[in-house]
Amino acid sequence: MIISTVTAANYLHGAKVMARSVKRHMPDAKVVVCLLEKRMVQEATNVPWFDEVVLAKNLGIPNFPQLMLKYNVLEAICAVVTLFYSYLLNRFPSEKYFVHLDSDVQVMNRFDDLIRVLDKKPIVLTPHLLASDGFNFTTTPYGVYNAGFSAIRRSDEALRFVQWWGERSYDLGFVDHFHFANQKWLDLAPGFFEVCSFRHPGYNMAFWNVHERNLYLQDGVYFTNGKPLCFFHYSKSWLNDYFQTNPDKGSPLYQMVSGYLHESVELGQHALSQIPWSYNYFDHGEEVESLRRQVRSNPGLAFRQPNPFKGSDHSLLSDDVVALKAMVNQRWVAAEDQGNLPLCANRYHAGPWEKFRLIHLDGNKVAFQSLANHKYVTAEHGGEGELIANRNHIGPWETFQLLDCGEGRSAFKSMANDKFVTVNLEGPCTLLPSAAGVGWNQLFDISKL
Known part of the structure; x- marks a missing residue:
């Protein structure tokens, strides 16, 4: 099994936590990390839980510098997630199962139930919510399925899916009033492909669905709704608010979140989180944000040079x-x-x-x-x-x-x-x-x- 993630340097501590948790529970799985930076950073090398680290610019993505100029870091990571699948299918021809996990995920158990489902269905997605009584219209902008996890079994159907998803995320992976990076495209996938909507409560448990999942600890193993918790998704925007709204220090969730944050600090969060994203700057140091806003409305600007990051605002707008x-x-x-x-x-x-x-x-x-x-x-x-x-x-x-x-x-x-x-x-x-x-x-x- 291949477990993949895409990250920028400033969240490598999260990728390390994720990879270490994979190796703890599934030592036979390969963890492959895609780093979304101009150059390899020292902190991504010699990590014992990373089996392979590849720079996103080396994946063979067409017009890659132009893609990085169009998207901010969140949009770029989400676009590359979908395109990374095609690379992995070619890179590991003998592997059958491929799982994407966001770098803010912690694995808590083996993925045996997932493998059994993948043997029946070539594509597996998890809905944000399992119970209709938790639904409200504030969740609709984010879509039905969470793109922080997806899984495929090597097959023609899965290949068609990742190509379709990748094309749409490449062209229209914006976070705006209509799109939500690569995520809302997944709403359409079950109508076009053979997709399993995986309802196991232990997969992709997250802050947005804790109200419908009863978490408890038994004999050192976390369970939710009577099933083993396989991974928890610590979305950063939710994690920041958790301790302000959940004062119960004795709850299993509080203990689990505290342990995750402690491990993040242990693996370099304070220093790594300060690393600026290299694609926010031209090679000579000038910020690209003002140009990025113009490229969104006029994509042709990004193609005025083979590698726009070697230029400047002036050279691209002159x-x-x-x-x-x-x-x-x-x-x-x-x-x-x-x-x-x-x-x-x-x-x-x-x-x-x-x-x-x-x-x-x-x-x-x-x-x-x-x-x-x-x-x-x-x-x-x-x-x-x-x-x-x-x-x-x-x-x-x-x-x-x-x-x-x-x-x-x-x-x-x-x-x-x-x-x-x-x-x-x-x-x-x-x-x-x-x-x-x-x-x-x-x-x-x-x-x-």
Whole structure:
């Protein structure tokens, strides 16, 4: 069995408590941790209860930096939870059972009942509430099922489910008036997939359902409603208020919560909780929050650089609109036919098709976005073809090295093939990266408009 969790560095103490509790009751289970940070932190290494730690950026998630720029830490963790399943299914081909636990969970017993259910159903979810008399409309924004736990058995049905869930959490994993990160999508899952709504009271007991579950301690084992307590979900927002509203120090719940908090402190809570989330900052230290708010309403901003965290607010929001004049024939470069045809240096005036947004990347690297169709200029076929504005994202083929050649003249070397962009004077004067050096055919004037 694989037990997985996703966490940022500031909650590694919780992940440690969770992992240690897994090993205490199910030493044969593998605990795999996904760390949502730019770099591995020392506190995540050499943890005896972690079988494997992987950085989220290494999961193969498409456009991962852009995803981190779009979401805050809670939304990002929830999105990666759903995408982590696909990685784990490939990483551990001989494993049959996969269980996700949030890092604020403590395991109290073996998951034998869960395995028996998984042998019958490929997907298992737990509802927030088991009794209708505890329901009120204040709970509806959070959905029916709690995403802090989910379990799958390797199967085509489970694979379809995690792909479906992952796609929706990737695109629409916001915490807002309509979504609740990856959680409310689970309301739809039983209608689309073969899902077991697992009603065992010992799974996913939490502060929001303690009123319907009678917790007691018997012979050193916690039980709830006559069944063994298998795990308790210490949601942080509820945990902070617990001791203010529950003064009964003799209750089993009070003792269990106190033990959990003591263990969290023992495993480094005070120091770890102070670690800032690395994806809240550009690589040079500037905060990204103001830009993140704009990316939510204009996702295209995140794609103005291959890795937006290497830039800044200015580089991603700047609107340096330019026109390029070829020195060899004194004509302006156009995204011909509104970008449907290759770039040509054949215009006497700079109109809409001749306008480009100049995007500054790392060092002296740049990219061009045509304002004719809002696509990025690429060196087609890895530099074997002409330049054309037809790409949605910036990659190596869309990246150029800008060289200042003096007297207001510039040259551009394509990163696709390390050749300089050249005006082919035959035919319509198309641009292609074909020259080993800089001559008159490789020089351009960049005019800000």
